Amino acid sequence: MRVRHALLGFGICAISLVALHTRAQAITVEKARNAIDAILMQSGIAATETDARLIDGDAVTLTYDGISLDLRGYSTARELLMDGVNVTVRDTDNPDHIDLDIKLPERARMDAEAASDRRELTLRNAGGYLRWDIARNAPMTFDGFADFLIGEEPITRKHWMMNGLILQWLPELARIAWQGAEWTGPNREKMGSIKSASFTLYPGEAGETHLDYAHDGLWLPSLFQPRTVRVKSSSTGLPWSDAKPIIEKGFHDILTGTAPRLARRQIGDALWQKAAHNGAPVKVDEFYVESRGLEALGAGEFIAQAAARYGFAGEFDFKLLGQDKLVDLLGTPDSPTLLGALLPFAVNGLAAGRPGPQGTTEYDGQLLPDGRVVVNGMTVFRTADGS
Template identity: 80%
Template structure:
């Protein structure tokens, strides 16, 4: 048995992955090991090979136990551990490329010093496909999936659940999506749920970078819930050739143990720096928000700027349907409710609207370099220092 460095891990859950293509010549066991070793050395996971054999006359199956991946970006050190990981390796019709089919076991653990940070993991039909360039030692495509993933904290019984998870990386697209998710507090007290979510980055025909985000059915224990959100953004000044390596690194970090929230923040920071360097405006081509009978539809354009208080300056406009519901909740500047008194900028902004078509209220806004927000000519928010 041989100790080897690591599968391409799937972030928190080690789903390694990617594209399928036509089979080519048979691959030997040693050639498969060589190809897998080149992949494993980049992931930082240790694993013990327990079996290796030819199957179907043109593929090699490798089985690993004691698979261990250090996780980063969390408040305390954590580690993902699992046994019985199956990796099937096939040659392809493309020189210096191999396909890997990875199947993960149904049970795994997140290990940590503190019991409250430990998790028992359940993974149903989790795994994926990876096409690997053996000459350059880089992934070409990956495609990961899981019917569902569950994490249970053994003492408090906190848990999270994700159904229908998909993670994809192709040269012209990056995508994370799922069909349903929920998370709880102690003894599974419901803290939140979401019906579906989709985050996709891709270029258009002219090479501009696009980001589409949507979610539906968000539930939170709060008065105002953005139950449905759809945002379409683009930036011609931030071409895909600049954005792709940033996004690829971020997805690779997620797949090799970096906390998804931390990796997303790294991607966002790097894209912002590149946009600021290019002087690239980011267009919000469309955004739509629905919450408890409230609907807003609008657009905007923002410029990444290092000197700006919040990193961006820009303009936005939207139409709101259901303003009266928010007035009932927040009040008016002259007569705010208790909640409205806690968020006076929201009350002032709400009151600054002007009548629009079909019962809507219209808002035109600006985000200024000093952090002020101006709506229909009225400053509705300024920073704590009064600027």
């Protein structure tokens, strides 16, 4: 019984010591402020702290006004401005890591010299969760979201809108997705919309990099509308260990003011350079395209090559359902329509198909290093210099 009491007393003392140690390491306003200041400086963000509060002894909430972030990659100099950003900071089990819960205001604006480049921004339930490494002063993971985003130009009355935005990078996942988007021309003339889209990068069982892309419900003011597209691809020549730092840098660039279009191009270029250096193929395990009664399903394998005219050379094959509809649109090599006369390579490629199962038409193709496209043994496209 005495031994039991002694063990119980020792356990109570140990728990008390752990509790005291945890309390001693609890987040403070000064620690939270210093961490956020370092993040703002590293990210090139100017801000003025207007409030700081300790919450229940285990978290600190800081409020910032006068947020200013230079935006890069646009045709003219632009700046993102907002007030009322709340950041709640918490300690983690690792003393070098902190967690940040970021809440953005409902209104913001993009400022620029030209009035036509300015935007009024509306954000609903927008923010994110960020784990930050204090020792390295670098992000570890990020999970961002917005129920609703809209940007409006005051002069032309153009606007873009996006619902259900998700932006994530985790140790083994990078993802951008949204549910519903629309963009317009002057005076809100509808120029395009899409029901959903998703772009995901992740490692495979052997450490290779996988890229999945899908969109549904794309509408464009054009004759050809790839309403549904799904692509699954992978590359053993581009291991996740090589791809991950490139992707993380790209996501960080987007969050710190780089135009998404420019950041995507930079990510793509860096991944291509790695793949070209390693020399292993990029496999398109499956692609599917649907458009107004047309369906295509296929696969391919390509090698990134610096000497290749379009950066890649490889082979592909697919089955097309609805060839007759394309013939009505483009015509034949002997009798092209007006559109077909403008796109002779499409007419020639369409005519090169051979009958396949269940009413499909089959195509086996090659993209050659000199830029030629060969379909079922026939060259259907060559570059302007004749190669």
